[in-house]
Amino acid sequence: MEGKASLAQVMAAGARARGRLEPPTRDPLEASECLATTTRYRRGEEVYGPEDPAGHWYRVVSGVARKSALKADGRRQIVDFLLPGDFFGLITRHQHRFAVEAVTDGTEVARYQRGKLERLADFDPRIGRLIREAAFEAISRAQARMLILGRMSAQEKVGAFLVEMAERSRAGAAGELVLAMSRYDIADYLGLAAETVSRTLSDLRRSGAIRLEGTHRVRIVDRAALEDADGAPSAPDAIFARPIRPWR
Amino acid sequence: MEGKASLAQVMAAGARARGRLEPPTRDPLEASECLATTTRYRRGEEVYGPEDPAGHWYRVVSGVARKSALKADGRRQIVDFLLPGDFFGLITRHQHRFAVEAVTDGTEVARYQRGKLERLADFDPRIGRLIREAAFEAISRAQARMLILGRMSAQEKVGAFLVEMAERSRAGAAGELVLAMSRYDIADYLGLAAETVSRTLSDLRRSGAIRLEGTHRVRIVDRAALEDADGAPSAPDAIFARPIRPWR
DNA sequence: CGCCCTTTTGATTCCGGTCAATTCCTGTGG
């Protein structure tokens, strides 16, 4: 399914996410030239492959996607989960190095012609800023993830992952969280074995830090415990959350 | 030591690194407004700390720096090694989350006022592109590193690290390479213990993939072996490089 | 209802972290 979204919409989304931008220096009319093609993907479907020419920039409209690399020995590393609003494919090179696939059925992705958008940015500084900030955002995300991948125990990794997803998906204050991806995806994201992810989630459940209300539904009970996981509970009142009745 | 560099120089450096940019849409005269302050740092000296306000963008002029985060438990993760030409501190937020310190004595860093540069970018699209591309570059670097951090054996990590540094520092075709940073730095960059880094380098030396010509001098003998390390030699003729006379 | 994929749980192995000791390098001061 294909659709069109005006640049105005893009800008609006950007502004919403990040606060006010400067008043236009040009009439946004020219913006109508630059249209995004929105495509809908099925679960597992590929948005682009690691060998595809990199002539476009993309943005997730709805759903979830994963950006990953497949190594020769069959191992896969997921480099980023892409949620609504996230830009991806932002490179200067002529070829992608990663694949992007939809995680959920019906994931919608907006696609922009790189050249057009770039030329547009040359005239409208707001576009330039928007892209710049999207890139900065991606850097932040990537570097935050290095802290996780670098030197953490399985408990810390999974804990940090849950917190990250809760924040990025603006989960309800109650800490309810939907993990669209499989345990294998999570494992390849965190650099763990799928079995370890599963085990760790069970451990966190037993220790009362989270509640599993369905395979893909998690409720964060003791967020502090997730954050500096691996150790003792940090919040004093967290102890009372400890003796938890078994799930289901 | 402080100095001044004109924007023209910055642009020139950028163009050199990446190929031609478009002809100026405005006279570069206004560029003279935007001056970079270049500062020289001693070994271990801090360029900025994790709590500092993020009012500037930076670029390494000469030397090497490391960007790192210190965790509560004392563990450190190095998120990036910064070599000449690399931009850093590119964020929109108001506070850095990482510290940047000089690795080598006399590292020179150019500092740009973020606001000025941003306003300048609004008028001169070349500046915008330059910054955008620097950001894209950082993303690439970060995502490439995730492949390393994610799921590799110590051998693979160290091998990949050597290859990365050789490429980024344009080491002589002979594969001669200078590692400015300590084993501890390398360890914190790769998510390993310093002892493991040392051990692994020794193993690679024994297996003939590299030669150690001084604590901080490495010669890459069998690059292919480093790349898909951990396994058997890949290049057929690599076997002949195997029986290596002991170093020194 | 039944098949298949995902998830969970269990048992065993092994890589890399930790602790410890020694050697090597670098820079400093006599």
Added chain:
DNA sequence: CCACAGGAATTGACCGGAATCAAAAGGGCG
């Protein structure tokens, strides 16, 4: 210039946590 001191690097021994192998249980979709 050489001796010395202190940190950096290397090497060794041991142990623990996560990967791997294996199997059972659950859940979704035809």
